[in-house]
Amino acid sequence: MSVVSTFCKKGGVGKSTFIGFLAHYYATQDKKVLIISADDQNSIFKIFGADDKIFESQDNFFEYLLTGQADLGDVLIEVRENLYLIKTLNTDQLSTRLTLERSQEKLIRNIIKEYTSYFDYVFVDFPPSSNRLSEILLELSDHIFVVVGLDSLGLGGFFNTIQYFIDRDIDLSGIKYIVPNGYSKNRRAPKISLDILQSQAADFTKDAVVLPPLQERSIIKNLQAEGISVFDDVVLERYDQGLKEALKKDLIELFKLINID
Ligand SMILES: Nc1ncnc2c1ncn2[C@@H]1O[C@H](COP(=O)(O)OP(=O)(O)OP(=O)(O)O)[C@@H](O)[C@H]1O
Numbered sequence: 001m002s003v004v005s006t007f008c009k010k011g012g013v014g015k016s017t018f019i020g021f022l023a024h025y026y027a028t029q030d031k032k033v034l035i036i037s038a039d040d041q042n043s044i045f046k047i048f049g050a051d052d053k054i055f056e057s058q059d060n061f062f063e064y065l066l067t068g069q070a071d072l073g074d075v076l077i078e079v080r081e082n083l084y085l086i087k088t089l090n091t092d093q094l095s096t097r098l099t100l101e102r103s104q105e106k107l108i109r110n111i112i113k114e115y116t117s118y119f120d121y122v123f124v125d126f127p128p129s130s131n132r133l134s135e136i137l138l139e140l141s142d143h144i145f146v147v148v149g150l151d152s153l154g155l156g157g158f159f160n161t162i163q164y165f166i167d168r169d170i171d172l173s174g175i176k177y178i179v180p181n182g183y184s185k186n187r188r189a190p191k192i193s194l195d196i197l198q199s200q201a202a203d204f205t206k207d208a209v210v211l212p213p214l215q216e217r218s219i220i221k222n223l224q225a226e227g228i229s230v231f232d233d234v235v236l237e238r239y240d241q242g243l244k245e246a247l248k249k250d251l252i253e254l255f256k257l258i259n260i261d
């Protein structure tokens with residue numbers, strides 16, 4: 001049904017982490033969810049402990065759909081119940097082809113349209129860099145989440161994101177939510193950054209909802225290092241189970257504020 005994306009022109013701000021959390025949450029609610037990695041790093045796979053799947057097989061990259069060497073089902077990689085990922089190999093090369101051959105662009109649009117009829121949600125995980133593929137996928141997104149790091153570089157990333165939309169003539173009203181990430185009760189800088197972000201968002205993306213900030217939490221990095229998602233029902237051996245449960249509870253509260261239907 002809907003296409004949902006996380007985007008920001010700044011790297012390492014939590015785009016893949018947030019989309020991974022949100023997608024897995026919906027999958028546990030019996031929704032059928034697909035995440036397309038528009039990032040050649042395919043870092044979304046690591047979040048689900050599925051990095052071995054990136055190069056395990058060479059004939060199921062997204063690009064093979066466009067050359068007709070693979071069908072829609074061939075490139076889906078199941079990482080959890082109801083949750084599928086698609087990996088990309090070289091989006092810059094693909095973007096060059098998209099620029100040179102208009103028919104390829106139509107093909108991409110049709111592929112995404114078909115996936116939206118099979119899945120309840122199609123998520124797209126973007127890299128911070130951009131190319132023609134990113135532009136097309138952003139245009140196709142019904143709900144764009146801009147993830148912003150709560151420090152001065154993060155705020156710069158928000159500004160660059162707005163500028164990028166304006167330069168490329170991408171509709172800013174596609175930005176439905178802003179996700180401030182890296183909040184800490186004990187530090188002043190994230191609080192100041194959050195205030196500035198709220199006022200900038202009111203100026204540039206007045207229809208977007210600024211969500212309550214995600215806390216900076218070491219358990220997020222620790223779980224990712226183990227390839228465990230916060231919505232996996234597992235008993236932790238190395239880390240405090242209470243920290244995982246607290247994160248899960250807070251995320252569910254946050255997700256109740258989101259409507260992507
Ligand atoms: N709230 C948080 N608290 C602690 N660590 C976090 C938090 N959010 C994200 N991280 C960590 O920050 C790192 C970068 O996150 P992530 O990969 O999601 O960012 P990204 O924006 O997708 O990066 P890229 O631009 O490279 O795609 C990861 O190690 C992740 O575990």
Ligand SMILES: [Mg+2]
Nearest residue numbers: 015016043126
């Ligand atoms: Mg990422």
